[in-house]
Amino acid sequence: MKLAHTTAIITGASQGLGYAIAEAFADAGANVVITARSLDGIAKASQSLASRSRPGRIVHHAADVTDESAMKRVVESAIAEFGRIDTLVNNAGVYGPIGPLEETDLAEWKYAFDVNFYGTLIPCRLLLDHFKKNRAGRIINLSGGGATKGMPSFSCYAAAKAAVVRLTETLALEAGEFGITVNAVAPGALNTRLLDEVLQAGPEKTGRQFFEASIKQRDSGGSSLQNAAELCVFLAGQEARSINGRLISAVWDDWKNLPGRAELLAKSDVYMLRRITAKERGFDWDDSK
Numbered sequence: 001m002k003l004a005h006t007t008a009i010i011t012g013a014s015q016g017l018g019y020a021i022a023e024a025f026a027d028a029g030a031n032v033v034i035t036a037r038s039l040d041g042i043a044k045a046s047q048s049l050a051s052r053s054r055p056g057r058i059v060h061h062a063a064d065v066t067d068e069s070a071m072k073r074v075v076e077s078a079i080a081e082f083g084r085i086d087t088l089v090n091n092a093g094v095y096g097p098i099g100p101l102e103e104t105d106l107a108e109w110k111y112a113f114d115v116n117f118y119g120t121l122i123p124c125r126l127l128l129d130h131f132k133k134n135r136a137g138r139i140i141n142l143s144g145g146g147a148t149k150g151m152p153s154f155s156c157y158a159a160a161k162a163a164v165v166r167l168t169e170t171l172a173l174e175a176g177e178f179g180i181t182v183n184a185v186a187p188g189a190l191n192t193r194l195l196d197e198v199l200q201a202g203p204e205k206t207g208r209q210f211f212e213a214s215i216k217q218r219d220s221g222g223s224s225l226q227n228a229a230e231l232c233v234f235l236a237g238q239e240a241r242s243i244n245g246r247l248i249s250a251v252w253d254d255w256k257n258l259p260g261r262a263e264l265l266a267k268s269d270v271y272m273l274r275r276i277t278a279k280e281r282g283f284d285w286d287d288s289k
Contacts, residue, residue: 001029002237004055007082009033009074011065011123012092014041016192017142017225021089022049022058024229025236031056033078033085035063035071036092057082065092065119066111068126075126087138087236088127090120090164095194096156099205109156116160117167124171128180135179138236141168143184143247148273153207165247165273172245181244183235188223188251195222223251231255246271 008025012018014036022034026049034049036042039062046060059081063070078085096112097104120141131137145151146158147165165184172182189195195214203211228250234240235248242262248255248271258265265271278285 004029006086007031008087010089011035014045018091020225020229021232024233026054028233029055033059035061037064066114068122071122089140091142092119098201101155112156113160117163120164131180132178137180139182140232140235141184143186169245184247186249187228189217191222
């Protein structure tokens with residue numbers, strides 16, 4: 001099996017995409033340590049994952065990703081139990097307050113930013129020394145549409161996810177010499193609890209265009225949870241060891257063939273955040289002419 005004899009920590013894994021990722025890792029042979037804030041929710045997820053016969057073990061912890069002490073206990077417990085951690089998947093995330101920036105509650109905005117950004121940063125910090133000591137490790141951060149374009153009425157989510165991608169690129173440069181890869185995954189438009197929040201908020205808060213697109217997404221079934229989960233398994237495997245510092249779309253990118261293009265990828269800025277200049281677009285804005 002692709003991930004046999006490896007161990008992964010997956011945050012936000014009690015439902016939705018996090019659960020699908022945990023299931024995919026377990027199916028690939030990994031030991032899986034799953035976390036979420038709700039003890040009841042993560043215990044049920046653990047029981048469900050363990051109900052099928054798999055070579056790896058399933059361990060669960062209730063922990064808030066914004067609580068450094070709680071996440072430190074998770075990491076230390078996992079290392080004590082399995083000897084080493086090979087992969088970290090930072091999946092925990094929320095939309096946060098929905099609506100125009102000036103109408104949102106600042107405390108809710110700050111908390112949601114903490115979950116989305118610091119909830120990614122904290123587990124990374126806690127595991128980097130371990131990965132460096134082993135001279136190996138995979139960090140996979142979940143991104144979203146807000147990372148690459150403005151999202152009216154979702155300012156917190158968009159800002160935090162853009163920050164997560166830039167953090168991903170920066171950590172990839174810092175840690176690459178230690179055999180560590182750090183990548184981000186854009187899973188696509190998923191029919192999860194985040195979609196439910198949009199539909200509950202209504203078009204007055206979300207904006208008519210976004211709300212109507214969300215209705216279509218709901219009715220079409222949305223993007224595949226399994227496809228995004230498979231991309232995470234791929235990035236955790238040995239064949240993806242040369243892919244580092246990239247934001248990869250589970251839906252739109254030909255990620256299964258990236259290993260064969262590793263040399264070209266390393267020399268380019270493909271799948272990275274960047275500024276596009278007028279010259280690159282072929283615009284001549286020289287007023288002196």
